[in-house]
Amino acid sequence: MALLDIRALRTGFTTATGHVTALHDVSLSIDRGETLALVGESGSGKSVTACSILRLLPRRVARVTGGQILFNGADLLALDDRAMQGIRGNRIAMIFQEPMSALNPVMRIGDQIIEAVRLHRRVTHAEAHARALALLEQVRMPSPRERANDFPHQLSGGMRQRAMIAIALACEPDLLIADEPTTALDVTTQAQILALLKRLQAETGMAMLLITHDLGVVAETANRAAVMYAGRVVEQGPVEALLTRPAHPYTAGLLAALAIETLPPGSRLPEIPGTVPPLSAMPAGCAFAPRCTHAVARCRIEVPVLEPAGSGEVACHARLRVPSPTVIEIEEVAA
Amino acid sequence: MSMLISRLPAATTPLAWWRFARAYPSATLGLVLMLAVVLVALVGPLIFPGDPWDMAGPPMLWPGDDPGYPLGTDFMGRDLATGLAAGARVSLLIGLVSTALAATLGITVGAIGGYFGGRVDAALMRVTEVFQTVPKFVLAVVLVAIFKPSVTTVVVAIGVVSWPATARLVRAEFLSLRSREFVLAARTVGMSHARLILTQILPNALPPVIAMATLTVATAIQTEASLAFLGLGDPNVMSWGTIIGGGREQVADAWYICGLPGLAIVVTVLAFNLIGDGINDALNPHLRQRRH
Numbered sequence: 001m002a003l004l005d006i007r008a009l010r011t012g013f014t015t016a017t018g019h020v021t022a023l024h025d026v027s028l029s030i031d032r033g034e035t036l037a038l039v040g041e042s043g044s045g046k047s048v049t050a051c052s053i054l055r056l057l058p059r060r061v062a063r064v065t066g067g068q069i070l071f072n073g074a075d076l077l078a079l080d081d082r083a084m085q086g087i088r089g090n091r092i093a094m095i096f097q098e099p100m101s102a103l104n105p106v107m108r109i110g111d112q113i114i115e116a117v118r119l120h121r122r123v124t125h126a127e128a129h130a131r132a133l134a135l136l137e138q139v140r141m142p143s144p145r146e147r148a149n150d151f152p153h154q155l156s157g158g159m160r161q162r163a164m165i166a167i168a169l170a171c172e173p174d175l176l177i178a179d180e181p182t183t184a185l186d187v188t189t190q191a192q193i194l195a196l197l198k199r200l201q202a203e204t205g206m207a208m209l210l211i212t213h214d215l216g217v218v219a220e221t222a223n224r225a226a227v228m229y230a231g232r233v234v235e236q237g238p239v240e241a242l243l244t245r246p247a248h249p250y251t252a253g254l255l256a257a258l259a260i261e262t263l264p265p266g267s268r269l270p271e272i273p274g275t276v277p278p279l280s281a282m283p284a285g286c287a288f289a290p291r292c293t294h295a296v297a298r299c300r301i302e303v304p305v306l307e308p309a310g311s312g313e314v315a316c317h318a319r320l321r322v323p324s325p326t327v328i329e330i331e332e333v334a335a
Numbered sequence: 336m337s338m339l340i341s342r343l344p345a346a347t348t349p350l351a352w353w354r355f356a357r358a359y360p361s362a363t364l365g366l367v368l369m370l371a372v373v374l375v376a377l378v379g380p381l382i383f384p385g386d387p388w389d390m391a392g393p394p395m396l397w398p399g400d401d402p403g404y405p406l407g408t409d410f411m412g413r414d415l416a417t418g419l420a421a422g423a424r425v426s427l428l429i430g431l432v433s434t435a436l437a438a439t440l441g442i443t444v445g446a447i448g449g450y451f452g453g454r455v456d457a458a459l460m461r462v463t464e465v466f467q468t469v470p471k472f473v474l475a476v477v478l479v480a481i482f483k484p485s486v487t488t489v490v491v492a493i494g495v496v497s498w499p500a501t502a503r504l505v506r507a508e509f510l511s512l513r514s515r516e517f518v519l520a521a522r523t524v525g526m527s528h529a530r531l532i533l534t535q536i537l538p539n540a541l542p543p544v545i546a547m548a549t550l551t552v553a554t555a556i557q558t559e560a561s562l563a564f565l566g567l568g569d570p571n572v573m574s575w576g577t578i579i580g581g582g583r584e585q586v587a588d589a590w591y592i593c594g595l596p597g598l599a600i601v602v603t604v605l606a607f608n609l610i611g612d613g614i615n616d617a618l619n620p621h622l623r624q625r626r627h
Contacts, residue, residue: 054523060453089524102520106538115534116524167524 001073002029003207004053004175010066011052013279020279022048024232025067027306030175035201035208037222037239039215039254043276045231046211050177053209054092055084072174090120093168097180099160103152109136109163110148116170135166138203140196158189162196169200176201177209182217194221215258219243227251230276230287232303237312247314249294286317294318362613368606372599376427379420387418387573395589409578409592410585419599422575426603429490430556436494437555438548441501446532446540448502449509460506463499471496475558479567486569489562493555504547508540542618549611553604560600575600 011023023045030036038046051057052064055076069076076087096102104112113132117123123131136144139162152160161181168176178197182190198221201208210222218225218239225243226236227250235248246252253272260269274291277283283290289299296318304315356363385391394412396404406415444463448456466474478492512518513536521535562568563576564583575596582592 056519056522085525085527087525088522089526094520094523096516096520098516101516104517104521104535104539107534119525119530164520167520170524 002070003032003034003072004028004030004209005070006049006053006067007070008067009049009052009064009069011048011057011062011064013062015061015280017280021065022062022231022279023052024303026228026231026233027067028226028233028236030207030209032174032207033201033205034224035210035222037210037212037218037225038228039212039218039225040228041213041276043230043279044228046213046228047179048231049228050094050179050209050211053177054088054094086120089116089168089173090171091173092175092177093171093173094177094179095161095164095168095181098184099157099164100152100184102164103160105152107151108148109150109152109155112163113148113166113170116167120171131170132166135169136163138169138200139163139166141166156189157185158192161185161189161193165193165196165200169204172204173206175207175209177211179211180213181210183212183214190217197221215243215254227254230282231279232287232315233306234288234316235312235314236306237310237314241311245310247309247312247319248288248316249292249318249320250288252320286315292318294320359613359616361609362616365606365609365613368602369610372423372427372603372606375420376423379423380417383414383417383420385414385417387413387421389413391417395585397589398591398595406595407589407591409582410589411581415578415592415595418573418578419575419596421573422578422596422599423603425486425569425572425574426556426559426600429486429493429559430552430603430607433490433493433497433555433559434548434551436490437497437551438501438544440494440498442505442537442544444498445502445505445507446509446537449506450513450528450532450536452510452513456506459502463502466496466499472558472561475562476565476567479562484562484567484569486572489559489567489569492562493558496558497551497555501544501547501551505540505544508543509536512536512539542614546611546614546618549607549614553607553611556600556603556607560596 006026006028008025008027009023010021010025012019012021026045026049028036028038028049038049040046048057048062053069053076057064064077067077071087071092076084079087103109107115110129110132113135114125114128117128117131118125121128132148133144136148141147141159141162147155147159147163152163155163176197181197182193185193194217197208200206208221210217212218222239224237225239226233227242227248228234229250235242235246235251242251243255246255250272256270257272263269272291277287277290283300285298285300285302286292286295286304289295292299298317302317304317306313306315309319390412391414392401392404392408392412394408394410396408396412398405398407398415400407404414404416406419408414409418444459448459475492475496478495479488482488482491518531518535521531526535559568559574560576560579563574564580566580568574568577578596579593582589586593
């Protein structure tokens with residue numbers, strides 16, 4: 001049984017102009033110890049998926065209207081608020097893009113970790129304090145004892161993200177949701193944080209849902225990847241196959257946009273024409289069809305569904321048969 | 336809270352105090368005046384013991400006429416020094432306790448409204464508006480008059496008329512803070528609403544509330560004196576307002592009976608206003624000097 005099994009999840013928003021659907025029957029699964037990357041542009045539904053799992057969407061405007069989110073076999077959508085609080089931070093933890101804004105500015109780092117530990121564990125303050133220091137060491141925080149007494153604004157970006165990760169690991173979660181964990185960091189720090197996440201995963205055996213728009217990060221960190229477009233999973237499969245032989249024109253387009261090093265200087269950068277359609281004006285048929293160079297007549301009428309293709313699944317009427325020439329180089333980075 | 340304190344200089348050495356005084360001259364004047372009033376409230380009644388209501392000496396003694404009554408006596412021969420010292424205690428006590436009450440009410444209403452929003456917020460804000468539309472002093476007079484004047488009723492009356500501004504301020508802070516990412520992050524670690532409000536949002540909302548509370552103390556002291564002037568003070572305690580009220584008919588012959596407690600009120604209210612303004616300036620990023 002998969003650790004997390006999302007089945008046909010459908011999430012909608014009520015806006016001033018009417019009801020829009022942000023997620024259309026999204027199905028994903030993550031096994032224990034596995035990393036699934038959720039890839040897509042801004043507005044493709046990656047973060048809505050993550051927030052749906054933890055039930056963090058604002059209740060007044062957002063509603064899950066269908067599907068199941070099975071975590072260890074139990075449907076998270078059926079839990080009451082108290083039970084959900086017992087899951088958050090305890091079994092499923094989350095880290096954010098911008099650690100400066102995700103840490104409480106008026107609380108010391110150590111106290112924030114201690115608080116996270118004591119929310120779910122009946123331990124004394126001294127035990128929680130010891131656990132906090134151990135966690136800071138585990139995330140390789142330099143001089144953990146001193147940093148524990150610092151406020152977030154006194155730390156560097158990389159140290160803040162380490163602190164954030166320490167808080168997330170406080171109760172040894174089964175699943176870590178990382179929402180663009182390295183986007184706000186500079187490139188060297190980015191590599192360090194990714195290596196750290198990988199090492200922590202090997203140590204603890206937790207599963208990870210990695211939300212990113214950076215295919216380099218996907219190549220480096222994930223086992224499997226799911227590509228989202230306009231609220232739908234359009235392609236998913238093992239990372240290597242997905243990145244070397246994409247079957248969906250959108251995935252291929254994302255990859256082509258990366259291959260800028262092979263271009264002669266001065267040539268126009270490859271791009272996917274057009275923009276993601278707004279949720280309120282989704283075209284009939286495939287949402288990507290208006291931007292797709294491979295689209296056929298059927299694409300504009302009928303929404304394609306996910307079907308097995310090669311080692312993964314793809315939702316496309318005009319699958320690419322030719323392997324993409326792009327190969328992402330995988331670089332190993334030391335922690 | 337801790338951030339606010341860390342922003343103030345750790346003025347432990349004379350040099351650090353001097354720098355602080357140079358950087359915030361008006362706040363320093365406020366602190367000095369407030370310490371003086373606190374000192375009078377603490378040791379005044381020890382230097383000038385006795386019941387301030389007692390007819391201690393000859394009436395209408397001008398300050399300096401008799402060394403035994405350095406600030407003179409009123410038309411009934413009550414010692415003004417004893418009265419002013421006792422009044423300092425009453426003013427500070429009522430000012431601080433009623434502000435604490437107003438802050439508690441205001442924070443509770445503002446936090447709940449701002450955090451939960453929607454209908455709860457709308458209902459609480461309508462109630463707040465009702466209190467804001469009624470003239471504050473009139474409401475305080477009515478409340479004290481209904482429930483016999485005593486220290487407790489005066490404190491409650493001032494607290495009840497002073498909370499709406501704090502509630503509005505706290506609500507505004509909560510509205511902006513609740514959508515900040517660290518609050519979302521705190522939810523992802525499994526915090527309850529109460530814990531989010533108390534440990535995550537409120538400490539971040541406190542600095543402007545503290546600045547406002549300091550100004551509320553000043554207003555509360557004024558209101559207390561006004562109530563006492565109208566004869567709505569506790570009949571068992573000597574307030575500055577009571578002395579002024581008692582001396583108003585002798586203003587032409589003996590202005591000092593009204594003047595001295597009046598001066599005491601001016602100094603105390605000024606002190607709290609200066610401190611409140613100082614905290615406001617220290618919190619205002621446009622006015623604050625960088626000191627790192």
